Amino acid sequence: MNTRSHSDNDGCHSYDPSKCPTVSEMLARLGDKWSVLVIMMLRGGPKRFSELKREVVGISQRMLTLTLRALERDGVVRRTVFTTVPPSVEYELTDLGQSFAEPIVALGSWVFSNHTLIQKARDEFDTRQQDERANQKLVRVG
Amino acid sequence: MNTRSHSDNDGCHSYDPSKCPTVSEMLARLGDKWSVLVIMMLRGGPKRFSELKREVVGISQRMLTLTLRALERDGVVRRTVFTTVPPSVEYELTDLGQSFAEPIVALGSWVFSNHTLIQKARDEFDTRQQDERANQKLVRVG
DNA sequence: CAGAATCCCCCCGGATACTG
DNA sequence: CAGTATCCGGGGGGATTCTG
Numbered sequence: 381m382n383t384r385s386h387s388d389n390d391g392c393h394s395y396d397p398s399k400c401p402t403v404s405e406m407l408a409r410l411g412d413k414w415s416v417l418v419i420m421m422l423r424g425g426p427k428r429f430s431e432l433k434r435e436v437v438g439i440s441q442r443m444l445t446l447t448l449r450a451l452e453r454d455g456v457v458r459r460t461v462f463t464t465v466p467p468s469v470e471y472e473l474t475d476l477g478q479s480f481a482e483p484i485v486a487l488g489s490w491v492f493s494n495h496t497l498i499q500k501a502r503d504e505f506d507t508r509q510q511d512e513r514a515n516q517k518l519v520r521v522g
Numbered sequence: 523m524n525t526r527s528h529s530d531n532d533g534c535h536s537y538d539p540s541k542c543p544t545v546s547e548m549l550a551r552l553g554d555k556w557s558v559l560v561i562m563m564l565r566g567g568p569k570r571f572s573e574l575k576r577e578v579v580g581i582s583q584r585m586l587t588l589t590l591r592a593l594e595r596d597g598v599v600r601r602t603v604f605t606t607v608p609p610s611v612e613y614e615l616t617d618l619g620q621s622f623a624e625p626i627v628a629l630g631s632w633v634f635s636n637h638t639l640i641q642k643a644r645d646e647f648d649t650r651q652q653d654e655r656a657n658q659k660l661v662r663v664g
Numbered sequence: 665c666a667g668a669a670t671c672c673c674c675c676c677g678g679a680t681a682c683t684g
Numbered sequence: 685c686a687g688t689a690t691c692c693g694g695g696g697g698g699a700t701t702c703t704g
Contacts, residue, residue, distance in 0.1 A: 401579070406633050406640055407558055413550035429666050437543070440698055445667060455643025466665045467704080476639055483628040490625045491548050497618055498548055501597025571686055582678055587687065608685045609684080 410454060410480070414439055414447040419477070419484050422457065426472035456480050552596060552622070556581055556589040561619070561626050564599065568614035598622050 409415070417436050421427060427435075433444050448471055451457035456477030460470045473481060491498075551557070559578050563569060569577075575586050590613055593599035598619030602612045615623060633640075 400634075402641075403630070403634050403637055404555070404559065404580075406637055407630060408555035410633060411553045411555065411558060411629065413546070413553065416549055416553060417546065438546075441667075443697065453644050453647040454640050455647070469666060476636065476643070480632060480636070483625065483632045486625040486628055487553065488545070488549060490622060491552060492542075492545050494618065494622070495545055495548055498596050499544075501618070502595050505595040505597075583687075585677060611686060
């Protein structure tokens with residue numbers, strides 16, 4: 381049962397993520413904010429821990445460690461330890477990771493090339509919201 | 523300053539998400555687990571709140587509401603209220619949402635078609651981990 | 665340098681109850 | 685039906701300290 385990683389009766393014959401807890405969970409895991417950013421940074425080739433920490437702005441060393449471990453566990457990142465002094469560790473995308481990087485990059489590219497539209501939509505939504513609240517108050521007072 | 527939604531000096535000329543907090547944040551927001559699943563479900567056309575709640579298995583009505591609001595704010599989902607009795611509300615992808623659905627589907631499809639490999643990698647990683655821990659204990663005892 | 669471990673706070677998100 | 689409002693526990697994740 382453990383060998384059959386994906387049960388036949390979990391409603392996942394057709395591609396329906398909502399009925400497929402396995403895929404949903406993996407999507408949530410791999411689609412994680414830090415994971416995406418780390419994958420991005422590793423596209424250019426192997427990088428050391430400290431490099432990643434420097435380049436993935438805002439990540440704590442704790443989260444970087446946890447993220448890399450999870451990615452390693454998922455088989456998309458390979459961890460190589462060099463027993464030098466001081467020690468150094470390299471992280472790189474596996475073949476699986478390389479192929480995974482493609483949709484990730486596609487997603488990132490989309491957001492990048494549409495962030496202006498998104499921001500505009502947000503601004504409009506927020507001001508619209510403001511107006512509605514203002515009207516509400518007028519009604520209550522009136 | 524508010525009109526210039528994306529500052530020129532935040533290091534985002536080239537596509538480097540790690541130096542681009544705006545894109546990072548949007549990626550984290552839109553790449554959210556529930557958002558991805560909801561987007562998936564809306565690809566087929568407009569759906570009502572209760573339909574979505576039924577189909578996106580495991581989501582609470584609270585999270586569905588919050589997710590839909592956020593997606594609406596980001597401009598990828600349009601909300602239409604029908605003042606019938608009982609009232610009904612329809613959600614559908616905007617043009618922006620339609621184009622966003624493409625990379626999302628690509629991501630989902632990748633995970634779907636690779637979930638077996640991922641699961642295998644996880645199993646191997648876990649058993650490897652187990653072995654290491656076992657050795658550690660032997661060393662301590664020995 | 666590359667982590668592991670610990671503490672601790674915040675907020676995500678579920679459960680429940682109430683409205684139009 | 686499609687929400688909002690409130691309460692609340694668990695865990696995500698930061699800051700700090702300690703090792704090999």
